[in-house]
Amino acid sequence: MHTAFRTRSPQALARRVAALKDTPHHIGWIDGDIGHGPAYRCHDPDGHVIELYYETEWFAPPAELKPALKNQAQRYPALGIRCAGLIISISSRSTFPARAASTWTSWGCA
Numbered sequence: 001m002h003t004a005f006r007t008r009s010p011q012a013l014a015r016r017v018a019a020l021k022d023t024p025h026h027i028g029w030i031d032g033d034i035g036h037g038p039a040y041r042c043h044d045p046d047g048h049v050i051e052l053y054y055e056t057e058w059f060a061p062p063a064e065l066k067p068a069l070k071n072q073a074q075r076y077p078a079l080g081i082r083c084a085g086l087i088i089s090i091s092s093r094s095t096f097p098a099r100a101a102s103t104w105t106s107w108g109c110a
Contacts, residue, residue, distance in 0.1 A: 004039060004051035013040065013054045 007013040017040045020026050027041035027049065037055025044050050061067070061074035068075070 002033070002049065002051060004033070004036060004053055006036070006056060007052055007054050010054050013052055016040070016052050 020042050025043045036053045039051040039053035065074040
């Protein structure tokens, strides 16, 4: 686990690196990690290692999972059943057998 902060621009990253380069907080550059490109490592005032980076690898969903809304990463496939709603609709029938009700309860749906 690590802590990394994305800068507003490549120029902002260059300014932070220039400001930290000749201080005791300086560690150096790394090639990157999952989800981001090259990053500059340094110590925060408490001595913890942090990273500053700009390049980000954005998630691109496959075509069948592309969302309709831009603020979502991917479409929600909604697989399976919603147990609580099913219990209400089935149990309202007068012919609902007691054995079936106990089965749904044992599945954790009730």
